[in-house]
Amino acid sequence: MTSGPAPSSDLPAEPLVRFESVSKRFGNVAAVDRLSLDIYSNEFFALLGPSGCGKTTLLRLLAGFERPDEGRIMLGGRDIAATPPHRRPVNMMFQNYALFPHLTVAGNVAFGLRQDGLAKAAIAARVEEMLALVKLEGLGHRRPDQLSGGQRQRVALARSLAKRPQVLLLDEPMAALDRKLREQTQFELMELQARLGLTFVIVTHDQSEAMTVAHRIAVMDRGRVVQAATPAEIYERPQSRWVAEFVGDVNLIEGIVLKTDAGEAVIGDKRGRRYRVAADVAAGAQISIALRPEKIRIHAGPAPPDAPNTMRGKVCDVGYLGSVSTYKVQLDDGVVVKATVANVARTSGEILRTNDNVWLSWPPDAAIVLTA
Amino acid sequence: MRRMSVTNLVALALGLAFLYVPIAILVVYSFNASRLVTVWGGWSTRWYAALLEDRAMIDAALASLLIATVSAALATVLGAFAALALTRFRFRGRLPFAAMIYAPLVMPEVITGLSLLLLFVAIDLDRGLFTIIIAHTTLTMCFVAIVVQSRLATFDRSLEEAAMDLGCPPGRTFFAVVLPVIMPAVIAGFLLAFSLSLDDLVIASFTTGPGATTLPIRIYSEIRLGVKPEINAVCTIFIAVVAATVVAASLIEKSRGREARALLA
Ligand SMILES: Nc1ncnc2c1ncn2[C@@H]1O[C@H](COP(=O)(O)OP(=O)(O)OP(=O)(O)O)[C@@H](O)[C@H]1O
Numbered sequence A: 001m002t003s004g005p006a007p008s009s010d011l012p013a014e015p016l017v018r019f020e021s022v023s024k025r026f027g028n029v030a031a032v033d034r035l036s037l038d039i040y041s042n043e044f045f046a047l048l049g050p051s052g053c054g055k056t057t058l059l060r061l062l063a064g065f066e067r068p069d070e071g072r073i074m075l076g077g078r079d080i081a082a083t084p085p086h087r088r089p090v091n092m093m094f095q096n097y098a099l100f101p102h103l104t105v106a107g108n109v110a111f112g113l114r115q116d117g118l119a120k121a122a123i124a125a126r127v128e129e130m131l132a133l134v135k136l137e138g139l140g141h142r143r144p145d146q147l148s149g150g151q152r153q154r155v156a157l158a159r160s161l162a163k164r165p166q167v168l169l170l171d172e173p174m175a176a177l178d179r180k181l182r183e184q185t186q187f188e189l190m191e192l193q194a195r196l197g198l199t200f201v202i203v204t205h206d207q208s209e210a211m212t213v214a215h216r217i218a219v220m221d222r223g224r225v226v227q228a229a230t231p232a233e234i235y236e237r238p239q240s241r242w243v244a245e246f247v248g249d250v251n252l253i254e255g256i257v258l259k260t261d262a263g264e265a266v267i268g269d270k271r272g273r274r275y276r277v278a279a280d281v282a283a284g285a286q287i288s289i290a291l292r293p294e295k296i297r298i299h300a301g302p303a304p305p306d307a308p309n310t311m312r313g314k315v316c317d318v319g320y321l322g323s324v325s326t327y328k329v330q331l332d333d334g335v336v337v338k339a340t341v342a343n344v345a346r347t348s349g350e351i352l353r354t355n356d357n358v359w360l361s362w363p364p365d366a367a368i369v370l371t372a
Numbered sequence B: 001m002r003r004m005s006v007t008n009l010v011a012l013a014l015g016l017a018f019l020y021v022p023i024a025i026l027v028v029y030s031f032n033a034s035r036l037v038t039v040w041g042g043w044s045t046r047w048y049a050a051l052l053e054d055r056a057m058i059d060a061a062l063a064s065l066l067i068a069t070v071s072a073a074l075a076t077v078l079g080a081f082a083a084l085a086l087t088r089f090r091f092r093g094r095l096p097f098a099a100m101i102y103a104p105l106v107m108p109e110v111i112t113g114l115s116l117l118l119l120f121v122a123i124d125l126d127r128g129l130f131t132i133i134i135a136h137t138t139l140t141m142c143f144v145a146i147v148v149q150s151r152l153a154t155f156d157r158s159l160e161e162a163a164m165d166l167g168c169p170p171g172r173t174f175f176a177v178v179l180p181v182i183m184p185a186v187i188a189g190f191l192l193a194f195s196l197s198l199d200d201l202v203i204a205s206f207t208t209g210p211g212a213t214t215l216p217i218r219i220y221s222e223i224r225l226g227v228k229p230e231i232n233a234v235c236t237i238f239i240a241v242v243a244a245t246v247v248a249a250s251l252i253e254k255s256r257g258r259e260a261r262a263l264l265a
């Protein structure tokens, strides 16, 4: 999925953007709270988090519209605290696009270039190039209010790319688009980023969007980064219950490590059930097991005797989502477990119905053991 | 929209008639061939031709136009800056200031006129065109401020940030972005101020001096000697000018406002 440069395994030594313990308070709300984060050159980086966790504030700090109360922000190794927004080699695509209503599409795209005092011919050429890049050729003479929402979004993108910024900041660029257009735009953004070789920082609260476009994701909660890693890493190895629950669906089982043996542990929950999981944990530790629904197998009849971690229950809810179906299975003791099955055959979705008795099982290495 | 009931229609018709029948009569009589105001003598444009001969009336009209143009220009600059200060800066005592800007709207004109007269006398300023211009500027700048203020209230601050983000220094963003976007309101304010100044009789008569006669003052002094058909003609032209400016002002404000709202939606 992650194409292009800068996979996390071989990150360059020197980050392009570095937040060093940055705080920003509004009154007594800490919008950004002693946050540290590195973003590397050529990365497509996503800031993911619930509403109000400080994503926009972080972008605005980088763009220069807010000043940090504490900490340093470095760009290319230099502290940019004293650089005003109009001198930072960083451009932003605003959440509401902020197109200039009194200028045409071409005028909007040319605005930044004019500030640099470029020659008229050079500006015109660059504007053409940018409009072609976002597939808006021939619309240069229109006013923003004569465009559709998707076209406005493209103008905003072209305008923020026109100056070839070192870092492009995108604040929920696709929030106002419908699903189809959003998916299409996601791929176009990825392609643009790879082609132009720029660093993109995108803000989103849509985790599938972050997973799709970004090389690395920083998951934020209440002004802090709780985990920064590749999408796969965040999904398969979340570092805390909070991350596991925020990114994707998850079943959480709390328990105690009863014994450990060669990379496998036996976990007991408070209802007396035993689970075998592949994990390196100390005996006696309080832990949570996080199980992704798609990693749980559903059997219509009794599970094979050698299947690990089997549980018996009754289907209490079926959600048919087209490509997959999700089943909510109530175990004998009332706990509800969610399992997802890919609908590989056209009739797959019709095999199990509400109130059917089913057996669940999952392999020891399907579980994520969380101590936080 | 709901369909209008008969009672509503009648009420509307009566209301409009109340407003416009006198004006319609005046306009029709301005084309009356008869010298007697109350007798219909057929259609004619002779009173319009007679106007061209009336030097005093033309001078008054020119004086009014001059006063309206200059005072509206001054009021537009001052009013726009007042609106800017009131919406942009959260300074101490902003609320009293904001309230004070509305005061001239509700102040009886007689009082405004009298107080200005007292001021001019106190500072020993010779009364004439100049004092009327000052008086009209004071009167109309608050109207401009209110029109511009309502536009600024819906102005999207992120436009300024976008401009700065694209390399525009803060000082230049005002001319590059803010002014063009609020321009319709500024023009509407100017036209409003212009027509208010053209209209005004009370304040002008308080603050005028020898040799400075505005059109309303001139008309008023003429009809005290009896209604002449030429006056009807002057008034008709006058109505046309004022109506045109007011319609232009509201059209400009409305159309550009809709554009901006469509963008925000
Ligand atoms: N100018 C401001 N004045 C006061 N509080 C602010 C200001 N800007 C942001 N905040 C507060 O800071 C916190 C973080 O806001 P921010 O806009 O960064 O959130 P966000 O992660 O972008 O949320 P969303 O996903 O809803 O856009 C919120 O609690 C918000 O109320």
Ligand SMILES: [Mg+2]
Pocket (backbone or CB within 6 Å): A055, A056, A057, A095
């Ligand atoms: Mg936000």
